[in-house]
Amino acid sequence: MGRRRRQKIRRRPQKRIPDVYQCPDCGNAAIKIELFRDKSLATVKCGSCGLEMTIDDVSSLTEPVDVYGSFIDKFYEGDKTEK
Numbered sequence: 777m778g779r780r781r782r783q784k785i786r787r788r789p790q791k792r793i794p795d796v797y798q799c800p801d802c803g804n805a806a807i808k809i810e811l812f813r814d815k816s817l818a819t820v821k822c823g824s825c826g827l828e829m830t831i832d833d834v835s836s837l838t839e840p841v842d843v844y845g846s847f848i849d850k851f852y853e854g855d856k857t858e859k
């Protein structure tokens with residue numbers, strides 16, 4: 777009686793992953809990224825502290841995570857006013 781062990785098929789959650797990232801300013805995962813590929817820009821907005829930034833180097837291949845990377849770069853760039 778060779779009962780074959782059936783592999784359980786894991787159902788993929790159909791839930792959309794919310795594009796929420798951690799805010800470098802307040803530390804909350806409240807960053808929302810909106811991509812406007814047709815306008816080659818993206819907006820980054822923190823729902824917690826209100827930090828806002830527009831990223832304008834968006835291409836057709838840009839993913840929200842890339843926007844987040846640019847945002848982080850810009851954030852620390854602008855913050856590096858070492859005196």
Ligand SMILES: [Zn+2]
Pocket residue numbers: 799800801802803804806822823824825826827
């Ligand atoms: Zn914030």
